[in-house]
Each structure stands twice: as structure tokens, then as C-alpha cells.
Amino acid sequence: MHHSSTKNIRRCLKRHLLTDPVLGRQDDLRVLDVGGADYNGSYRPLIERLGYTYTSADISEGNSVDVVMTDPDRLPFDDASFDLVICGQTFEHSPRFWVLFAEMVRVCHDDGMIIVAAPSAGPVHRFPVDCYRFLPDSFESIADDHGLVLLEAWTSSVGPFFDVVAAFMRHSRTEACIEPDPDRWRALDDTAQNEAPADVDPAQETMLGVEPALDFLTRVHRTLVPRGYLEIGVWKGFSLVKAKCPAVGVDPYPQVTAKLRDNHRVMPMTAEDFFEMEDVPALVEPLDLVYVDGLHVVEHALMDFMNAERVSHRGTVIIIDDVYPNHPAQASRERITRAWTGDVWKITMILAVARPDLVLVPIDTFPTGSLMVLGADPTSTVLWDTYDAMIAGEMEPRDPDDMTLHRSGAISPTDRLLDRLLRTIREQRDQPEGPDIESLRTLVQGSRPRRLVRS
Ligand SMILES: C[S@@+](CC[C@H](N)C(=O)[O-])C[C@H]1O[C@@H](n2cnc3c(N)ncnc32)[C@H](O)[C@@H]1O
16 A cells, blocks of 8 residues: 555545544444555554444455455445445456445445545556556546445545545435544544653763754744745744744644744644645745644655645745754654654655755754755645655665764754855745746855865
8 A cells, every 4th residue: 555545545534434424423333444455554543543343355365354355246244234435546456346346335334435545547566457547537437327425536646646536425414514523533643753752761862963953943034034934843832933924833732832923823733634725825825934843754744845845936945854863763763762853864865866956955953953945846746746656665664874863964054055045045036936046056065065064
């Protein structure tokens, strides 16, 4: 399963199941996952976190398979025995997917819901065959065929498979949608890992850096004078309060103690939910500065960057925090230290390789380093087109390399080069073409040999 598939199903469950006036009110739902073998992921954790009863059926034995289907055209369950039937990344492998779908309709309760995710594009991947790609209209037709209500069919913007995700019901409801249960809503999200473990090994808590990241951020605000500021990961609000302009901070667990002013707005939700909102561009425009400091795992940090870039302009400065773990333990994807960067450090190499059009300025801030990214291009689809293929390898745990641990090539946060870059961006950001990114690149490259603080 590619990573974005879980996000797609989570979105569907939040939008349709938790708001459903019948299913959304029930504490236990019987959920069937068709083609539910665990290949690099399963919907089981999502469903079990909701407290529902999960059963997976697959044509072959495998990880997380509860029931093996001896006949690929038949689901070995009684009529109407499930409240929710999910099927992801399976229809393309089912030579007669329409027969499988008819079976899913049969085993789904009259009040039940069906969710299907299947690729619209992407490379051939045979399990044991790969026969089809789908479009939203494919699911419109299949709904018509069975007299189902199609709640939604949409195409994900994450490649290379660009899944089409569809939600169906057997009958439309007479009652209006309900407010989703907040505990269930949260249960679907990835854990924030805000608590440091009680026992930490002091040897693993080393910290480096010329100047605190918050002081650096203050200087960026002073020099860049942003007209709009977006922050992913607010926590106590210490970084959000640095903004004198209209500022939006996003955090599912804000614990704000800093004194916020009228220009500061906290959105208590995950970055994923925030960027789903249609009015995000209007909320943040003109977005001149972004601070990415949310969930410290590479798949989230990269997606936060991608989403932020989509609402940016050429002159937006995007700062990603925590790119320099000081010890391999700090880079663990599961938090085991107080100073925790997770594997956000991987984003530097990802952007360097996939996005040579960007200008990357790694900065030696205390305690865990920052990456300043210039030359945002809201029209770029490179990361979106390849996200799932790229992130699959990156989500494997591995220790940071020595260059990262030693901060090789990082620029001092107090270096005058940074002031010069930010002043130039501020002066040029209103020009029709935005700032001259190539001249900024030349400045950064030319400054490197004498600016290295650690090598
Ligand atoms: C290191 S703290 C941010 C600190 C803050 N920027 C500062 O410098 O004072 C990371 C924050 O990210 C938040 N977070 C975790 N998961 C998130 C998500 N999916 N979207 C947005 N924020 C998230 C956590 O709740 C936590 O408050």
C-alpha cells in the first residue's frame, strides 16, 4: 500500500462515515477490508483505532489476512453482514472487479457504506495481475449499475498512482449529517508524539547551534517583514508570537502559553485537515513566510512543505525546523529523546535531488538546525507526482549520515548573507516575476566556501 492511500481513506472516513447520521452514531461497526493483505501498510490500525471490528479478506494468505477467499468471485460472508466495506488498491488486480463489487454490495448492510480506492495512473504492479486504471466516472457508472448513492468520487493529487477514491451508500439518508465525534476524529490522526519519555539518556541529548532557532526566526521576521505568516506546529506559541503580520498557526494539540495578539490565529487541527479546507489561500494570502515545525517524521514534514508551497509565491521563504539531529537517537521516528527531530533531516536530500530549482540554505540554529528554502514554485508538481514512490524508501528507519550529524555546510544564522538574501526578497517580491532566484542562488553558492561554520 502506498502511503497516501491511508490519508485518502482517513479523509473519506472523516468526511462521510463520521458525519453519517446512522453510522456516525454507532460505537461498533463491522468493517470488511477486501484485498486487505498488509503490503507496507493496512487500514487495520485506522479502523481499530476507531474501536470498530475489522476483518480482512484476500485471495491469498498474507500479513493481516483474516479470511482467505477460495473463490475470487465470492466473498465468503452472509448477505448484509458488514456496516462498512473498504477496498483499496485491489480493483486493478481483480480481472472481474465488477463481480467483486457486486459481492461487496451484497455483504454490505442496507444502512451501510462502501469505500473504494483504485489507481487512475501509475506503473504496472502485478498481484498477480494488473488489469485496470480508473476515473471518477468509472465509479459513477458502477453506482448507477447497482442503484447506489455515490457520495463522492475524487482523484488524489498524489502520484504516481493518483488514486480515485469513491464513497457509496445503498440508500440516501433522510436525516442531515452530524458533527463528527471529536475523539474518533482524533483517533484517525497520526500521533503527535509531544511527550518526551520520562527516562532519557543524557549522552543522547547533546545540542549544537550558534543561535536559538527562535532568535533566528525573530530576525527573519524583522528583515523580511512578511505580510502573511503560516506556521505548522504551534505548541506553546513561542514562534507564532514572533509574527507582527496576520499569522495562522496550525496544531492539533496547541498548548499556547505565549501571549497571542489579535493578528495571531490558531487553527486546532492537523496540517492535513487544514490544507483540506477550501479557504486556505484566502486565509494566508499574501504568504511571505512559512515555518514548518509540525509532526517530526519525514512523510509529514515533506507533505507540509508541499502543501505550503502550493499556497506560496516565488518570494515566499519557507523554513523547515529540525533538519539537524545531534545524535542518531534524536532522529528516531518514534520519540525516545527530549530533543527530538525525528527523520525530518531526510528532507534536505529529497529537495536537493527532486527540486534543483529551489535554493536550499541549511542553517546552524540551536538546538536542531533549520533549512531555509527559497524559490517556491506553487505550480511545481514534481514532488506530488512522485511522492508515494519517493517516500516509501524514506520511511524506512535509518541513522543520519555523518554530514548531517556534523552539520557540514551549514551557514551561521548570524551570517550577513542571510540578511542580504531576505532584504533582496523583500525588495523584489512585488515584481511581476517575483525575486530573481538565480541571483540569490549565485549569492548562496558564492558564499559557501567562506561561510561554513562546521566542516
Ligand atoms: C516542536 S513543536 C512546535 C514548536 C513551535 N513551533 C515553537 O517553536 O515554539 C511541534 C508541534 O507540532 C504539533 N503537531 C503534531 N502533529 C501535527 C500535525 N499533524 N499538524 C500540525 N502540527 C502538528 C505538535 O502538537 C506540537 O505542538
